[in-house]
Structures are given as C-alpha cells and as structure tokens.
Amino acid sequence: MRWVRTTMWVAVGFLFAGLGALNWRAQLQTQQKLDALTAALAERPAPVPAPAPPAPALAPAGSVPRELSKIALPPYVIEAPDLLLVEVIQRRPEVETGRVASGRPADEPVRALVTDRLPVQPISGQYPVRPDGSIGLGFWGSVPVSGLTLEQAAGAIRVHLAAREPLKEYGTRAESLVVIVDVAAYNSKRYYVIVTDAAGEKVFSFPVTGSETVLDALSDKKELTDVGGRRKVWIARRPLQPDQPLQILPVDWAAITQTGAPSTNYQVMPGDRIHVTRAAD
Known part of the structure; x- marks a missing residue:
C-alpha cells in the first residue's frame, strides 16, 4: 500500500507542475499582447485637437442693411405656428x-x-x-x-x-x-430683445414684419420702457451658413436717438438677438 500512496503523491506533484507551466505560459502570452498593444499605441500619431469655435465677427461697415439702405427679405417660408x-x-x-x-x-x-x-x-x-x-x-x-x-x-x-x-x-x-x-x-419669424439689468435677463419676442430697424424694435413697446439712459445696445446675428461666424453689430443708441444718425440703425432680420444692457458708469 505504501508504494500506491507514493505513486499517488508523485502523480499529484506532476499535475500541479503541469498546471503551473500552463499558468506561466498564459501569463507570458498575456504580457506579450499587452506589450504589442502598448507599442502600437506609441506608434499611433496623437489625435488632432478639434478646431476652436469661430469667434464672433464684427460686420464690415456698409455690408449690413440699415435705415436708408434696407433690402427686401426673401420669399416668406411658411412654418408652424404661422x-x-x-x-x-x-x-x-x-x-x-x-x-x-x-x-x-x-x-x-x-x-x-x-x-x-x-x-x-x-x-x-x-x-x-x-x-x-x-x-x-x-x-x-x-x-x-x-x-x-x-x-x-x-x-x-x-x-x-x-x-x-x-x-x-x-x-x-x-x-x-x-x-x-x-x-x-407672422408667428414663426421673430426677433428677440434681451434686456439685462441688476435683476438678470428678460427676453421679449416680437414678429418680424420685414422693414423694422433697431429703433423700431425698441420703441413703442410697453415691455421696453427703460431702454434709454446709460444703456449699451448690440445685435447678435446668427450666420446664414453653418460655417460662418456669428455676427456682432454694435449699435450707437445715442447717435440714433439724439442726432438721427442711420449708420447703426440696422434693419432687423428674423432670429436677431438685440441685447440691451446697462453700460459701465
């Protein structure tokens, strides 16, 4: 019986030795795969960073319709909720x-x-x-x-x-x-007046009729009773094409109202955001 027990222990030893060899081989193969993946990633060029969004562009003088040089809007396109x-x-x-x-x-x-x-x-x-x-x-x-x-x-x-x-x-x-x-x-084509004061922002929406200017947009509206005084006005105009930058149109409110200067009394377009904010003291 002793030789049988000895034979069993020898067999168990060989079994554990075989399992250890298999485990070592699997670890070696895993490490080789990790080394190959690391080398491939090291050779791959770094990703090109996404381009920064275009900065708002100031519109060139004379290129924007305004009082005394208005344009006819394109044929009206129907949308809900017209x-x-x-x-x-x-x-x-x-x-x-x-x-x-x-x-x-x-x-x-x-x-x-x-x-x-x-x-x-x-x-x-x-x-x-x-x-x-x-x-x-x-x-x-x-x-x-x-x-x-x-x-x-x-x-x-x-x-x-x-x-x-x-x-x-x-x-x-x-x-x-x-x-x-x-x-x-005309319910679908609108412009927005955004008034910023100490209480925060207030947004007002008005329909576009096709011929209004900044002065028209900010006058004779009960919602906008405090536009004058120490105020800064500008228009944020969305681009006509996706690859074009946002346009920023500074408005000289004092010149429009006090001297009748038409140069910044721009024609309002559908989607325009007219910002009215308190200027620095």
Missing part, C-alpha cells in the same frame, strides 16, 4: 349673359367669367399651421405646407383638391381652381 389666410374658388367656363354691351353690335353676346365656391364645404378663412407643418381644410383633408413659399403652398393645395373624389365627380381640374394663400399672422 396663421394663413386661404381662399379657394372654382373658375367656370365663360358663359353668355344674354346682355348687350355698349359699343358692340346688338347680335354679339357678352361673355362673362363665372366663379363658384367649392361644393360640400367652402375653403375661406384663417388656417393655423399645425406642429406637423400641415393645415387642416376640414372635409378636404390636410395639406403639408411647412417649408413652402406662399406660391408653392397655393400650388400644393390646388393639386391636393383636384385629386379629391367630390371634385373629380364635378369634372373640376386643377387649372380651374383659384387658390389664394397669404399670411394672416
């Missing part, structure tokens, strides 16, 4: 009226253009642009108009209506529909 005025009528073929026009032969009939409102439910009135960018025309369904000009929106409504079954039954074609679209309330 309020639209929509009118749709049908244009019928010319018909003989049975009347005789002055200055024409008695046997020459007078022809006139006849227009009718839509059947079932007329389209006439104010329609808000919903958050999804569409307007609801009741029985006639919804028409997406966000991102369109007024002319494009009229065309989209015309095509939409001509495809509806009730008008198909009447034989109404798209070209016989007269669609008029205008803006009743």
Whole structure:
C-alpha cells in the first residue's frame, strides 16, 4: 500500500507542475499582447485637437442693411405656428349673359367669367399651421405646407383638391381652381430683445414684419420702457451658413436717438438677438 500512496503523491506533484507551466505560459502570452498593444499605441500619431469655435465677427461697415439702405427679405417660408389666410374658388367656363354691351353690335353676346365656391364645404378663412407643418381644410383633408413659399403652398393645395373624389365627380381640374394663400399672422419669424439689468435677463419676442430697424424694435413697446439712459445696445446675428461666424453689430443708441444718425440703425432680420444692457458708469 505504501508504494500506491507514493505513486499517488508523485502523480499529484506532476499535475500541479503541469498546471503551473500552463499558468506561466498564459501569463507570458498575456504580457506579450499587452506589450504589442502598448507599442502600437506609441506608434499611433496623437489625435488632432478639434478646431476652436469661430469667434464672433464684427460686420464690415456698409455690408449690413440699415435705415436708408434696407433690402427686401426673401420669399416668406411658411412654418408652424404661422396663421394663413386661404381662399379657394372654382373658375367656370365663360358663359353668355344674354346682355348687350355698349359699343358692340346688338347680335354679339357678352361673355362673362363665372366663379363658384367649392361644393360640400367652402375653403375661406384663417388656417393655423399645425406642429406637423400641415393645415387642416376640414372635409378636404390636410395639406403639408411647412417649408413652402406662399406660391408653392397655393400650388400644393390646388393639386391636393383636384385629386379629391367630390371634385373629380364635378369634372373640376386643377387649372380651374383659384387658390389664394397669404399670411394672416407672422408667428414663426421673430426677433428677440434681451434686456439685462441688476435683476438678470428678460427676453421679449416680437414678429418680424420685414422693414423694422433697431429703433423700431425698441420703441413703442410697453415691455421696453427703460431702454434709454446709460444703456449699451448690440445685435447678435446668427450666420446664414453653418460655417460662418456669428455676427456682432454694435449699435450707437445715442447717435440714433439724439442726432438721427442711420449708420447703426440696422434693419432687423428674423432670429436677431438685440441685447440691451446697462453700460459701465
């Protein structure tokens, strides 16, 4: 029995020795992988730092629309929550009226253009642009108009209506529909007046009408009763293109109000932030 016990202990010794060798080999392979990874990272070039955001740029003199040199804004683009005025009528073929026009032969009939409102439910009135960018025309369904000009929106409504079954039954074609679209309330194009005082910042939002200047923006508004005095005014204008810097337009408020100088009485654009802050004593 003694030799059996001795044989068992020898076998156990060989087993532990084998496990130790395997463990040492695994540790060696792991270390080799770590060394290779460290060498690869050392050879890799350092990442290029991200470029700093562009600093606000002062607009060159004479390049910004202002009093006495205003520009027409581009065609209005509809967005929520604008309020639209929509009118749709049908244009019928010319018909003989049975009347005789002055200055024409008695046997020459007078022809006139006849227009009718839509059947079932007329389209006439104010329609808000919903958050999804569409307007609801009741029985006639919804028409997406966000991102369109007024002319494009009229065309989209015309095509939409001509495809509806009730008008198909009447034989109404798209070209016989007269669609008029205008803006009743310019709710999506706004500028902001930010007044900073000891109590903090107050932000006021106003619709852009297309011709107002800084003086117009800060006058005749009950919310802005303390703009004058020791105040500093400037405009922060967002860039037209993503790669362009923010524009800062300093405003000489005293020159505008006291001497009538138009040079810094800038035309207000949609999205402008007009800052009004107390100047240093």
